[in-house]
Amino acid sequence: MSTITQLINNQWQSGLGHDFVSVNPSTGETIWQGKTATKEQVNEAITAARKAQFTWAHTPISDRITVLENFVAQLKEHSEEFANIIACETGKPLWETRTEVGAMAGKVAISIKAHNERTGTTENPMPGAKAFIRHKPHGVVAIFGPYNFPGHLPNGHIVPAILAGNTVVFKPSELTPKVAQYTLELWLKAGLPAGVINLIQGEVETGIALASHQDIDGLFFTGSSNTGHLLHKQFAGHPGKILALEMGGNNPLIIKNVADVNAAVHDIIQSGFITSGQRCTCARRVFIENTANGDAILEKLVSATKNIIVDDSFAQEQPFMGSMISEKAALGMVSAQQQLLDMGATSLVELKHLKPGTGFVSPGIIDVTNVTDIPDEEHFGPLIKVYRFTEFDSAIDEANNTSFGLSAGLLSDSSDDYQHFLKRIRAGIVNWNRPITGASSAAPFGGIGASGNHRASAYYAADYCSYPVASVEADTVNLPDTLAPGLIIK
Ligand SMILES: NC(=O)c1ccc[n+]([C@@H]2O[C@H](COP(=O)([O-])OP(=O)(O)OC[C@H]3O[C@@H](n4cnc5c(N)ncnc54)[C@H](O)[C@@H]3O)[C@@H](O)[C@H]2O)c1
Ligand SMILES: O=CCC[C@H](NC(=O)CCC(=O)O)C(=O)O
Numbered sequence: 001m002s003t004i005t006q007l008i009n010n011q012w013q014s015g016l017g018h019d020f021v022s023v024n025p026s027t028g029e030t031i032w033q034g035k036t037a038t039k040e041q042v043n044e045a046i047t048a049a050r051k052a053q054f055t056w057a058h059t060p061i062s063d064r065i066t067v068l069e070n071f072v073a074q075l076k077e078h079s080e081e082f083a084n085i086i087a088c089e090t091g092k093p094l095w096e097t098r099t100e101v102g103a104m105a106g107k108v109a110i111s112i113k114a115h116n117e118r119t120g121t122t123e124n125p126m127p128g129a130k131a132f133i134r135h136k137p138h139g140v141v142a143i144f145g146p147y148n149f150p151g152h153l154p155n156g157h158i159v160p161a162i163l164a165g166n167t168v169v170f171k172p173s174e175l176t177p178k179v180a181q182y183t184l185e186l187w188l189k190a191g192l193p194a195g196v197i198n199l200i201q202g203e204v205e206t207g208i209a210l211a212s213h214q215d216i217d218g219l220f221f222t223g224s225s226n227t228g229h230l231l232h233k234q235f236a237g238h239p240g241k242i243l244a245l246e247m248g249g250n251n252p253l254i255i256k257n258v259a260d261v262n263a264a265v266h267d268i269i270q271s272g273f274i275t276s277g278q279r280c281t282c283a284r285r286v287f288i289e290n291t292a293n294g295d296a297i298l299e300k301l302v303s304a305t306k307n308i309i310v311d312d313s314f315a316q317e318q319p320f321m322g323s324m325i326s327e328k329a330a331l332g333m334v335s336a337q338q339q340l341l342d343m344g345a346t347s348l349v350e351l352k353h354l355k356p357g358t359g360f361v362s363p364g365i366i367d368v369t370n371v372t373d374i375p376d377e378e379h380f381g382p383l384i385k386v387y388r389f390t391e392f393d394s395a396i397d398e399a400n401n402t403s404f405g406l407s408a409g410l411l412s413d414s415s416d417d418y419q420h421f422l423k424r425i426r427a428g429i430v431n432w433n434r435p436i437t438g439a440s441s442a443a444p445f446g447g448i449g450a451s452g453n454h455r456a457s458a459y460y461a462a463d464y465c466s467y468p469v470a471s472v473e474a475d476t477v478n479l480p481d482t483l484a485p486g487l488i489i490k
Pocket of ligand 1: 144145146147148149153171172173174202203204207208211222223224225226227228230246247248249279280281378380406446451
């Protein structure tokens with residue numbers, strides 16, 4: 001196992017901090033070991049990024065795109081190996097990690113289109129001059145990634161950032177260093193110039209050293225709301241630095257009048273349990289109408305949930321759910337469930353930790369209809385909280401009764417219901433008769449409130465990767481035909 005795990009100025013080097021390891025959560029086996037980057041190494045990475053930035057920004061865009069397209073070719077050539085590495089490090093099933101690698105490759109063409117459409121150059125004639133709108137990169141940006149999509153989500157910041165001419169210092173989740181290292185190996189094979197993307201591995205103290213460094217021009221973050229809030233406080237008093245925050249959610253899904261019970265159950269399961277509930281867009285709160293139709297949907301949901309296959313990433317018969325990211329995360333879900341039970345909730349399907357030393361849990365459903373004062377928290381795992389409702393408007397009010405606002409959805413056969421819902425619900429992603437997970441990279445992606453700071457990523461990532469420059473330009477300096485009143489120039 002190599003411990004040369006930091007990439008600074010295209011040179012691999014060992015961290016000079018303390019040891020840390022990455023564990024396959026399905027087996028408990030150590031699959032990566034290294035040392036954290038020290039403050040000095042973070043500084044070195046930022047210096048390398050700074051040194052490379054002007055040249056990179058002024059490299060013709062066609063050449064920058066060539067590097068990105070080479071990266072896509074590398075992803076395609078090594079897709080199976082990469083999907084295996086993501087599966088080993090996250091515990092996600094192989095079918096899902098294959099889609100993650102596919103999404104990474106797809107990101108490049110989408111980002112190029114978005115870059116041109118949203119941040120291109122425009123020119124307009126005006127009397128005696130021309131008006132231009134151009135865009136410039138911010139400079140050196142720090143990128144922080146989460147563990148649940150350790151390839152795809154940092155990639156969603158990195159690709160548009162370097163396309164726009166920024167250089168990057170990337171700090172991945174400490175739970176997924178191996179995926180990050182492999183990603184950078186592919187970038188190197190793609191012909192990445194020195195200093196354009198630097199990889200800094202480590203735990204919280206490495207993150208703090210990077211986020212608080214005075215020489216970064218911005219920080220693009222995907223991760224938990226707690227960390228995002230800390231970063232936001234840290235950036236207070238630095239209005240010139242751009243901070244893009246993509247955080248968690250306490251996402252509602254309302255179910256009302258659906259004739260096809262199986263279809264409704266499918267969309268609830270896809271919303272709540274995909275990736276073992278470890279997607280920021282997962283439905284945490286499912287509101288089911290108190291009708292015979294609601295009863296039938298809940299009954300089917302309970303039986304289908306009990307039949308969900310949970311197994312190893314590489315099992316011959318692929319499971320719907322793999323392991324959670326760690327045993328700690330799995331035990332955290334068991335204790336969140338217990339907390340709700342202690343508050344008076346009723347378990348409909350118990351979430352169980354399946355195997356000591358691993359992150360395997362079975363999915364759970366808990367009825368919280370009669371519980372008051374449920375904490376407005378994101379339980380980042382496969383536990384659906386069910387609320388039964390009678391009045392649609394009360395369900396919408398309760399759905400909005402959260403500090404978060406990432407995703408929300410309605411399953412209903414009535415378009416009037418959807419129009420009613422759409423006008424009232426507060427979230428950045430609002431779906432009708434589709435799961436609330438699985439957002440498209442070709443659309444803006446982000447939430448309001450505690451879920452983000454109005455700098456949506458995916459298609460709109462282009463917006464926070466550069467700043468607009470408005471210019472009025474003329475070839476020569478000319479005296480205007482008419483001067484301002486009181487002005488005499490002879
Ligand atoms: N909205 C989105 O696009 C989106 C996508 C995926 C995940 N998420 C959210 O991410 C969370 C799960 O990911 P996670 O647990 O890896 O998130 P996290 O907040 O624990 O970690 C994210 C990154 O921040 C770093 N970090 C942690 N504390 C820090 C600090 N004090 N200063 C600087 N850096 C610090 C981590 O090392 C990691 O690189 C969930 O809440 C989920 O909803 C959001
Ligand atoms: O865990 C959070 C991401 C969930 C995922 N969203 C995206 O992939 C957004 C698209 C992009 O960033 O390109 C989902 O909605 O399932």
